[in-house]
Amino acid sequence: MYVTFVGHVIEWRGPAPFYFVRVPEDECAGIQEVASAATYGWGVIPVSARIGEIDFSTSLFPKDGGYLLPIKNAVRKPQNLSAGDEVTVEMTVRL
Template identity: 70%
Template sequence: MELAFTGRVIEWRGPAPYYFVAVPDEESADIREVAATATYGWGVIPVEARIGEVAFETSLFPKDGGYLLPLKKAVRGAAGLAAGDEVPVGLTVRLR
């Protein structure tokens, strides 16, 4: 499953800061339709993601009926991302 959207980089401040892009409602609904064939447990969804020229593998986190795309420091650095940036995202949901 291929998806594309634009989202804002958000920072969650916990014991250590984490950065995410929230998957929009429409795309989250599409992911929920295939979640049972994609998840490997705990509701996380394995994906291949692209932000600009930076491609990476990660897993979407379920949150309040939607999903969050985590952005590791290496990804943020390579793509030049900071909290508040609006970014184009491409996702490929990896189905089992």
């Protein structure tokens, strides 16, 4: 399953700061249809993603009926992304 969406980088401050992009509701509905085949536990969904010119692998985190895409520092720092920045995400759910 492949999706493209635009979202804003959000920061979660816990023991260490983490950065995410919230997956829009429309795309979440499609992801939920394949979630049981894709998840490896705890509701996380493995994905391959691209932001800018950087490809990376990660897992979507379930949050409030939707999903958050974690943005690794290896993706965020070279592109100077910070909280509030708008990004275009290309993402494939790995089944």
